[in-house]
Amino acid sequence: MVELAPSGVWLYRGLFVLIAAVLMFTRLLPMGSEAGDWPGPDLLLCVIFAWATRRPDYLPVWLLGAVLLMEDMLLMRPPGLWTALVIVAVEFIRNRVTLTRELTFMVEWALVAALMVACLLAYRLVFTLSFLPQAGFGFAMMQTLWSILCYPLVVGASRITFDLRKPATGEVDSYGRRL
Template sequence: MNEQVSSRLWTMRLSFGLLVLVILFLHLLPLQTGGGGLIWPDFVLCFALAWSVRRPEFVPAILLAAMFLLSDLLLQRPPGLWAVLALIACEQMKGQSRALRDAPVATEFVSVGIWIVGVGIAYQIILAIMLVDGTPMIPALIQIVVTVLAYPLVVAITHGIMGVRKAAPNELGGKGFGS
C-alpha cells in the first residue's frame, strides 16, 4: 500500500513537471507573429498555486523552484526574481491548504487572487527599483488580471481532468498534507 502511495506521489510530481514543460513549449511557439497580440495568463503560476492548495505534497519546493527558474530562463526574464516571488506564494498557499480544504471555493479564489496580484506587483516594483527593463505597466497589470481570471479554469482542469483534488480529512498525514 505504501509503495502504491509513493508511486502515485512521484507520478504526480513528474506529471507537474511535464505540464510545466508543455506550457512553456506552447508559450515559446511563434503563434503571434504580429505585434500587439493577446496577453496570456501565467498558466505556470496558476497550476502551481492550484496544485499547492489541493495537494501540497505533489509540488515540493525544489520542484517548484526548478520549474519557475526554468521558465525565467526560457522566457528571458531576470533569472530568479519571478521564481522566488512565485515560490513564496506557493509555499504560503501550501501553509493555508489545510484551512482552505474545508473553506468555500470563493475563499480559495480570493486568497490565490491576492497572491497573484501581490507577486505581479512586487515583480514590477522590484524591476523598477533595480532599473531593469521589464514589461510596461499596463500590459503587466492586464496579465495580472487575466491570470486571476484564469485561475478558476485552471482549478476546473486540475480537478476534473487531472484528478488533483483536495485531500480528504482521512488522507491527511501528520503535517496536514495528504499521504
C-alpha cells in the same frame, strides 16, 4: 479510500513537470504574437497555485524551484526573481493548508488572485528599484487578470482530468500521516 503510494506521488510530480514543459514550449512558439496584441494568461502559474492549494505534497520546493528557474531562463527573465516570488506565495499557501482546505472556492479564488497581484507588484517593484526596463503596467496587469480569470478553468481541468482534489479532513496517506 486508499491513498496513493509514494510512487503515485512521483507520478503526479512527473505529470507536473510534463505539463510545465508543454506550457513553456507553447509559450515560446511564435503563434499570433504581434505588437499590440493582448497578453495571454500565465497558465503555469495557475497550475502551480491550483496544485498547491489542493495537494501541496505534489509540489516540493526543489521541484517548483527547478521548473520556475527553467522558465526564467527560457523567457529571459532575471534568473531567480520570479522563482523566489512564486515560491514565497506557494509557501504562504502551503503553511495555511488546513485553512485553505475549509475555504469555499470563491474565497480560495480571491486568495490566489491576491497572491498573483502581490507577485506582480513585488516583481515590478524590484525592477523599478533596480532601474531595469519593463513592460507597461497595463500589459502586465492584463496578463495577471487573464490568469486570475483562467484559474477556475485550470482547477476544473485538474479536477476532471487528474482527479486533483483537496484532501478531506482526517484523510491519511499510505503511511498513516494526515494530509
